[in-house]
Amino acid sequence: MKAFFALIHREFIEHRGAFFIAPLVLVGVVFALTLLAFSVDRLDTRFSGQLLTVVPNWVFEAGFAGLSAAWLAYLGFVLFFYCADGFAADKRNNAMLFWKSMPVTDFKVLLSKITAALTILPGAVFAVALVSIMLMFGVAYVTTMIAGLGNAGLFGAIVGIYGQMALVFLVLLICGLLWYLPYMALVGALGSVVGRWAIPLSLLLPTVVSALEWVTLGGLHPFATRTWAYLDYRSQLPVSTDHLDRVFEGQEPFDATLFVTDFLQKFDWPQVGIGIGFALIVLYVASEYRRRAAAN
Numbered sequence: 001m002k003a004f005f006a007l008i009h010r011e012f013i014e015h016r017g018a019f020f021i022a023p024l025v026l027v028g029v030v031f032a033l034t035l036l037a038f039s040v041d042r043l044d045t046r047f048s049g050q051l052l053t054v055v056p057n058w059v060f061e062a063g064f065a066g067l068s069a070a071w072l073a074y075l076g077f078v079l080f081f082y083c084a085d086g087f088a089a090d091k092r093n094n095a096m097l098f099w100k101s102m103p104v105t106d107f108k109v110l111l112s113k114i115t116a117a118l119t120i121l122p123g124a125v126f127a128v129a130l131v132s133i134m135l136m137f138g139v140a141y142v143t144t145m146i147a148g149l150g151n152a153g154l155f156g157a158i159v160g161i162y163g164q165m166a167l168v169f170l171v172l173l174i175c176g177l178l179w180y181l182p183y184m185a186l187v188g189a190l191g192s193v194v195g196r197w198a199i200p201l202s203l204l205l206p207t208v209v210s211a212l213e214w215v216t217l218g219g220l221h222p223f224a225t226r227t228w229a230y231l232d233y234r235s236q237l238p239v240s241t242d243h244l245d246r247v248f249e250g251q252e253p254f255d256a257t258l259f260v261t262d263f264l265q266k267f268d269w270p271q272v273g274i275g276i277g278f279a280l281i282v283l284y285v286a287s288e289y290r291r292r293a294a295a296n
Helices: 002-039 045-052 056-086 089-093 095-100 106-118 120-146 152-179 181-217 226-234 242-248 256-266 269-295
Strands: none
Touching (some): 056 106, 106 120, 106 152, 106 181, 106 269, 120 152, 152 181, 152 256, 152 269, 181 226
């Protein structure tokens, strides 16, 4: 077990630039630009502060949602390239020879990589994202104080919104990682076999499989098959919008507990189980290829 945790820690050390340092630098640059914009009067502090008090709940909730969506997009981008490249790194830098000298199986090495992709690596981005959103909330509250409209009630509302939206962010992050796990495992398995060619191959493979179904079983075109419909379904996180629809219609205020409860109850958990099984199978197949390739 210590060796397994050491493998996960190794993944963080080797890839902390993309998952930790780069996000921190990005936050620092954006925060510095924000302060500079106010200091040189590119933004009207008093007007901005007054605007934030008109519909404070909506502004802060929408701001948190927008920033978290941007961070999730960034995480998805770097995870794709991590799975495509990180799973082949041992072969490229001969680190495989070192791990072969230890009582660690190839399957355990690949399992540690996918575990890192599900835990410590996105966890680093999540932590930086929360810090960045906290800084933006702090700037927004300071502007309301400069405008003479800041008070304890508004500060408490902002803290409450931050806590609720952070919960939603965390739940969506965890469920998103589980939902897209089979894609991550497939890209990682391809990376173990063909190296960096896994990036174009992972994009081409679904089209090839769908085209084969179209040729053999028929259909209007290669993108009108059951394979493509299933892949399209698995490519979109199933988010229940019942509570959000009532919020947008003004029937009730946003409640993170109601949203999370509704989301988790209607989430396609059987598909998550199928995805986990698929991920374990493709990783095992890739580990067997890796073991036999290294032996030769």
